[in-house]
Amino acid sequence: MNRRILVIDDDESVLWVIRKALEPSGYDIEAKTTLKAGMKAIDGFRLVLLDMMLPDGSGLDALKEIRVFNPDALVVMITAHGRMESAVEAMREGAYDYLEKPFDIEELRIVVGKAFRDISLRDELTSLRQHKEEQKTSPMIGKSKGILKVFKEIGRVAPKDVTVLVSGESGTGKELVAKSIHNNSPRKFGPFVALNAAAIPKDLLEAELFGWEKGAFTGAHEKNPGKIQSADGGTLLLDEISELDINLQAKLLRFLQEHEYSPIGSTRTVRADVRIIGATNRDLKDCVRNGQFREDLYYRFNVIEISLPPLRNREEDIVPLASHFLAETSRLLDLPPKELSRDAQKALREYDWPGNVRELENTIKKAALLSQGNLIERKDLFAETQNASVRDFLEGKLNGFLKQMKKLESSNLYDTVTMEVEKALFAIVLKETEGNQVKAAKILGINRNTLAKKLKLYHMV
Incomplete structure (x- = not known):
């Protein structure tokens, strides 16, 4: 030193x-x-x-x-x-x-x-703490452009004791980012506490966050310090902050400004030294416009925003992540070493992963437990998917696209989706029939002239 x-x-x-x-x-x-x-x-x-x-x-x-x-x-x-x-x-x-x-x-x-x-x-x-955290926390893995940008942003904001907003779809790893910020900050000696606002009834959320005195309400038989006090000297992750009640948002804003609050049922003021990290899978700007989220609180949280890319935009990271989850599952459950076949790796890359990294991890865990032998095949990964309905398949494939289209006030959604699905379907069938429209029409179950008109309309011939 x-x-x-x-x-x-x-x-x-x-x-x-x-x-x-x-x-x-x-x-x-x-x-x-x-x-x-x-x-x-x-x-x-x-x-x-x-x-x-x-x-x-x-x-x-x-x-x-x-x-x-x-x-x-x-x-x-x-x-x-x-x-x-x-x-x-x-x-x-x-x-x-x-x-x-x-x-x-x-x-x-x-x-x-x-x-x-x-x-x-x-x-x-x-x-010592970093060694302990490395043993119990999954590392952030990836080399795609999007995730490397996230790594750089974590390194940039972690040492600065400022409020951070982490955004991204469900399952992209927002809590993992928050833990990484905490573990690389001066607060790494203190506690890391996470609170999911969507998982707690709104009428209980204020008590859970700020704590309460004994007898403050029916059932309050013992004093509770609350999550903020539990995170004193460390970091508090408020997951799904868009779900906070508008009145609770005002109390949270005061705490962010003054670093003090009053527990429920108390007139005393309590100080706490806590770094707040917010996480959301919604567009907070939309929530502000709709009156669901305070504008002043939004700007307080949005000092620095780290936006996590969905897994479908990180194709080169999918197999390394899957291999990591497979090795971890085998180690934790004392299973013999297993590998992913080339066809299984191809299947992983082709799937859209609407549930993102969380869905990938669960898929690999299930495959590691249920597969026979030391090689995991495509059928081990998507046994249920193969039997799924066409509707379920399309819902998974179109999930990300529909989220983007819904942001537009007038997107002509029905016609756009129908056209894109037909174009993709025609392209696949024509490839299988080597361009033979008669055979393609028969497989599709439509008239040959109807197929020809559609192909011309979509500029596919």
């Missing part, structure tokens, strides 16, 4: 004392006399000694910025004698400690030594 310290102070006598006290103990001191220069140099430093007042600005404002953009750095504030109010405010804003001028050299050594011991302990805990 490096023992570099950034000192931002314009008092040369203070800089001299700090160097004299710390450099003989092996600390590497870099000094800057302005906030602008200090903030430019801060990357890579784990400990910052920051003066409360500098020629070009307030150290307190700089502290707030460091907490957001360099949250791994510990900040010790240097205050003038008699400015205890500022010191208290700095501690409230997340300063590690403070030193009052003129400070004692031994006190400086003690504070700095304790800071680096805490940094070392944090790094050790992070390593």
